[in-house]
Amino acid sequence: MSAETAWEQCLEIIQDNISYQKYKSWFEPIQPIKLENNTLTIQVPSQFWYEWLEEHYYSMLRSTLAKVLGDEGKLEYSVVLEKSNNESDTRSVRLPQRPMPPSKEQDLDGYADYSPGKIENPFVIPGIRKTKIDSNLNNSYVFDRYIEGDCNRLARSAAMAIAENPGSNSFNPFFIYGGTGLGKTHLIQSIGNKIKQEHGNEIAVMYISSEGFTNEFVQAIRNNRASEFTMFYRQIDVLIVDDIQFFSGKEKTQEEFFHIFNALHQDGKQLILSSDRAPREISDIEERLISRFSWGLSADLQMPEYETRYAILERKASDNGIELSHDILEFIAHNFKSNVRDLEGAIIKLLAHASLQHVDELDLKMAKRVLKDMVKESNTQISIESIQNYVCDYFGIDTNKVREKTRKQEIVEARQIAMYLAKQFTDSSLKTIGLHFGGRDHSTVIHAISTVEERMQTSNKHKRIVDELHQKIEVASL
Incomplete structure (x- = not known):
């Protein structure tokens, strides 16, 4: 290989990791x-140029060289020095084989504390040596503890197939979606744990929430380490990102994730994503990302049916060392229908009561008394989605319309009333309500609530509409 060919290959990698302007200016x-x-010598225009590259692009150059020339590849600079008589002289300066030099940002902001994946140094030079990465996985989330039913059979089967053959299957990316407490996190982490069990550290697995990814990216920008952040994530063989809907409205994060997604997908790495809604229903996400989310398999998790709820309760009771009769299990399974988390909560409350009251054996009567408040809350629970459905049915419009950006008067009115009622009937924060209406921020929700309250005071017609919807939802919750 010639020096020109080697450097061209290096530049192709570098171009993917920095902005066009920085590439034009420095490379x-x-x-x-x-x-x-196995030593590549490159000529730079000045001593300052050399020092700038060393300070800002050291790790990227090291990792790039490793990819092109192998782990033993080295770099030398031929630095042009200006003489006083305007003649030029050159000398070679060998790239020192040293740890990453600390920057001012590191000293001031405690950069060592920032570490994607909780590893000691997340930006250990990729390609030079295999980095041991803490996958952030919860070891209790495994397939053996994930109860299969009609509500999740497709998703679980696909997850098993991915775990057995990550990256080399047609389920890439694997996009799983469903409401709160239906087991999305358990299932996607089960994939990671299965891969780690089978392959150990040979395959780099990383689980991270979308919020964690965003926070790390912001920190990397603040510390002038954005290119190294990108390079770290491009090392990952199996990237699992939870609650992808929270990328909504975060343009810079979406752009960064887009490039990481492309790089990993092109390299045959496995991507696993979760959301509380289907890809096309996530608002304020770039169309190019939505399109990529749909490249592989999208599978939804439904509310567990009675048989699955009963099996989950048996497993949870066994895991917590508590014996429950068929009558008690049946009672809980019939009364807690919304999600798995409520089932777990019921078991934990019974366990706490038995422990505190020194009860050796729980009977149905006692279980009903202990869980009375939870049963009432479960039966009367109204979701934001159901409120949207009631309001949209009343106005005769498509439910998806209130999540879109349209400013049609009838849709705006329906959206504002739905936001108002969501605040009345749920404990959701303003931010959460906004996310359910197309990723709108809390100030929009506040404005909607104020607008509805004002109209109710000044318009009998408007007050009648809101009162009718309020009564309808209230009756449905009984």
Whole structure:
């Protein structure tokens, strides 16, 4: 391989990791000089140029060189020095084999504390040596503890197939979606744990929430480490991102994730994503990302049916060392229908009561008394989605319309009333309500609530509409 060819290959990698302007400014003027004994020599225009590259692009150059020349590849600079008589002289400065030099941002902001994946140094130079990555996985989330039913059979089967053959299947990306407490996190982490069990550290697995990813990206920008952040995530063989809907409205994060997604997908790495809604229903997400989310398999999780709820309760009771009769299990399974988390809560409350009251054996009468408040809450629970459905049915419009950006008067009115009623009937925060209406922020929700309250005071017609919807939802919750 010639020096020109080697440097061209390096530039192709570098271009993918920095902005076009930075590439034009700092890398395009560099000239390859020679390639000898696996050492590439490049010429830079000045001593300052060399120092800037060393300070800001050290790890990227090291990792890039490793990919092109192998782990033993080295870099030398031929630095042009200006003499006083305007003549030029050159000398070679060998790239020191040293740890990442600390920057001012590191000293001031405690950069060592920032570590994607909780590893000691997340930006250990990729390609030079295999980095041991803490996958952030919960070891209790495994397939053996995930109860299969009609509500999740497709998703679980696909997850098992991915765990057995990550990256080399047609389910890439694997996008799983469903409401709160239906087991999305358990299932996607089960994939990661299965892969780790089978392959150990040979396959780098990373689980992270969308919020965690965003926070790390912001921190990387603040510390001038954005390119290294990107390079770290491009090392991952199986990337699992939870609650992807929270990328909504975060343009810079979406752009960064788009490039990481592309790089991993092109390299045959496995991507696993979760959301509380289907890809096309996530608002304020770039169309190019939505399109990529749909490349592989999208599978939804439904509310568990009675048989699945009963099996989950048996497993949870066994895991917690509590014996429950068929009557008690049946009572809980019939009365807690919304999600798995409520089932777990019921078991935990019974366990706490038995422990505190020194009860050796729980009977149905006692279980009904202990869980009375929870049963009432479960039966009367109204979701934001159901409120949207009631309001949209009343106005005769498609439910999806209130999540879109349209400013049609009838849709705006329905959206504002739905937001108002969501605040009345749920404990959801303003931020959460906004997310259910197309990713709108809390200030929009506040404005909607104020608008509805004002109209109710000034318009009898408007007050009648809201009162009728309020009564309808209230009756449905009984």
